[in-house]
Amino acid sequence: MVKAVVLGAAGGIGQPLALLLKANPLVTELGLYDIVNTPGVAADLSHIATPAKVEGYLPPDDGLKKVLTGADVVVIPAGVPRKPGMTRDDLFKINAGIVRDLATGIATAAPKAFVLVISNPVNSTVPIVAEVFKKHNVFDPKRLFGVTTLDVVRASTFVSEILNDLGLSKDIVVPVVGGHSGVTIVPLLSQSSHTLPSSLSTAQYDTLVNRIQFGGDEVVKAKDGAGSATLSMAYAGAEFAGKILRALKGEKGIIAPSYVSLLADTEGAAVLTKELGETVQFFSTPIELGTEGVVKINPLGKITEAEQTLIKAAIPELLKNIQTGVEFIAGAKTEEPRL
Numbered sequence: 346m347v348k349a350v351v352l353g354a355a356g357g358i359g360q361p362l363a364l365l366l367k368a369n370p371l372v373t374e375l376g377l378y379d380i381v382n383t384p385g386v387a388a389d390l391s392h393i394a395t396p397a398k399v400e401g402y403l404p405p406d407d408g409l410k411k412v413l414t415g416a417d418v419v420v421i422p423a424g425v426p427r428k429p430g431m432t433r434d435d436l437f438k439i440n441a442g443i444v445r446d447l448a449t450g451i452a453t454a455a456p457k458a459f460v461l462v463i464s465n466p467v468n469s470t471v472p473i474v475a476e477v478f479k480k481h482n483v484f485d486p487k488r489l490f491g492v493t494t495l496d497v498v499r500a501s502t503f504v505s506e507i508l509n510d511l512g513l514s515k516d517i518v519v520p521v522v523g524g525h526s527g528v529t530i531v532p533l534l535s536q537s538s539h540t541l542p543s544s545l546s547t548a549q550y551d552t553l554v555n556r557i558q559f560g561g562d563e564v565v566k567a568k569d570g571a572g573s574a575t576l577s578m579a580y581a582g583a584e585f586a587g588k589i590l591r592a593l594k595g596e597k598g599i600i601a602p603s604y605v606s607l608l609a610d611t612e613g614a615a616v617l618t619k620e621l622g623e624t625v626q627f628f629s630t631p632i633e634l635g636t637e638g639v640v641k642i643n644p645l646g647k648i649t650e651a652e653q654t655l656i657k658a659a660i661p662e663l664l665k666n667i668q669t670g671v672e673f674i675a676g677a678k679t680e681e682p683r684l
C-alpha cells in the first residue's frame with residue numbers, strides 16, 4: 346500500500362501530475378490538497394480504472410492534516426508561477442510562506458514521508474523545508490528532494506534535436522547538476538550518454554548550454570503571462586516520483602537527478618565537496634535511491650574545463666539562494682502548525 350499526496354493539486358502542474366500518479370499502478374491511495382477545487386479534480390480522476398483510491402481535500406476541517414495522514418510520498422507543486430520578466434527568485438516572497446506552512450503540516454502529520462519539492466525557487470524552497478523539519482526535530486536528509494528532473498528532460502530533448510533524432514530523446518541521459526535556476530543549472534554534456542557531434546562549434550555548445558539553463562524562460566515567454574511549464578513539469582515530476590515509488594518498493598540501483606542536502610550521504614558529499622572546491626549545503630546531482638531514500642550522492646566525475654567554469658559560476662548564486670531559504674526560517678517566529 347502506497348499513499349501519494351499532491352499539495353497544490355488543482356494547479357497547472359498539480360492536475361496533470363495527479364493524473365499521471367493516478368495512472369501509476371504503484372500508487373494505491375492518492376490524496377489531493379489545494380486551497381481550491383480539489384473535490385472536483387478528485388471526483389474526475391476517481392473514474393479512471395486504476396488501483397489508486399482518490400480523495401480531495403481543502404483547508405477547512407483539518408484538510409491538510411487529513412490528506413497527509415498516512416502519506417508515503419508528498420509532492421509539492423503549490424505556489425505561484427512566473428510571468429514574463431520575472432526570475433524564479435521573484436517568486437520567493439509568496440512561495441516561501443506557502444512552502445513553510447505546508448512543510449509544517451508535513452512535519453507534524455507525515456514526518457516520515459518522502460517529500461518532493463517542485464515549488465520555485467527550488468534552490469531556496471528545499472532549504473526552507475529542511476529548516477522547518479529541523480525545528481520540529483524530524484529532518485531526515487535522505488527523504489527530502491528538490492525536483493530538478495525537468496532540466497534533465499530538457500537536456501535530453503535538446504541534445505536529441507542536435508543529433509537530429511527525436512526518437513532517441515527518451516534514451517539520452519545528460520547529467521544536469523547544481524541547482525534549478527539560470528546559471529545554477531549546469532549540464533554536463535561531456536557525460537551525455539550519446540556523444541555530441543565533433544563538428545559542434547563553441548558557439549553552438551554555448552547556445553545549447555544556455556538553452557538548457559534558460560529553457561524555463563522559453564515556456565514563460567510563449568505562455569505570455571499565463572504561467573510557466575506545467576505539462577512538461579508534470580511529466581518530469583511523474584518520472585521522478587515513479588522512480589521514488591519503485592525504490593520504495595525495493596528496486597535497487599535506481600539513479601535519479603535531485604537537489605538534496607549533502608547530509609544525506611556524508612561520504613559521497615565529501616568527494617563532491619572536494620570536486621566543487623566549496624562547501625554547499627544542497628546540490629543537485631544524480632543520486633542513488635533506496636527504500637530509505639538517498640543511498641548515495643554521486644560525484645561529478647571527470648568534467649571539462651568549460652563545465653568547471655559553469656560550476657564556478659553556479660556556486661556563489663547557489664550559496665546565496667540557500668542562505669535566503671535558511672534565513673527565512675531562522676528569522677521567522679515559531680510557527681504553530683496550521684492544520
Ligand SMILES: NC(=O)c1ccc[n+]([C@@H]2O[C@H](COP(=O)([O-])OP(=O)(O)OC[C@H]3O[C@@H](n4cnc5c(N)ncnc54)[C@H](O)[C@@H]3O)[C@@H](O)[C@H]2O)c1
Nearest residue numbers: 353355356357358379380423424425426463464465495578
Ligand atoms: N521544479 C521545477 O522544475 C518547476 C517547473 C515548473 C514550475 N515550477 C513551479 O511550480 C509551482 C506551481 O506552478 P503551477 O504552474 O502549477 O502554478 P499554478 O498557479 O497553476 O498552480 C499552483 C497551485 O497551488 C495552489 N496553492 C496556492 N497556495 C497553496 C497552499 N497554501 N496550499 C495548497 N495549494 C496552494 C493554487 O491554488 C494552485 O492551484 C510554481 O512555483 C512554479 O514556479 C517548478
Ligand SMILES: O=C(O)C[C@H](O)C(=O)O
Nearest residue numbers: 427433465561562573574
Ligand atoms: O521557469 C519556471 O519558472 C518554471 C520552471 O522552473 C521551469 O524550469 O520551467
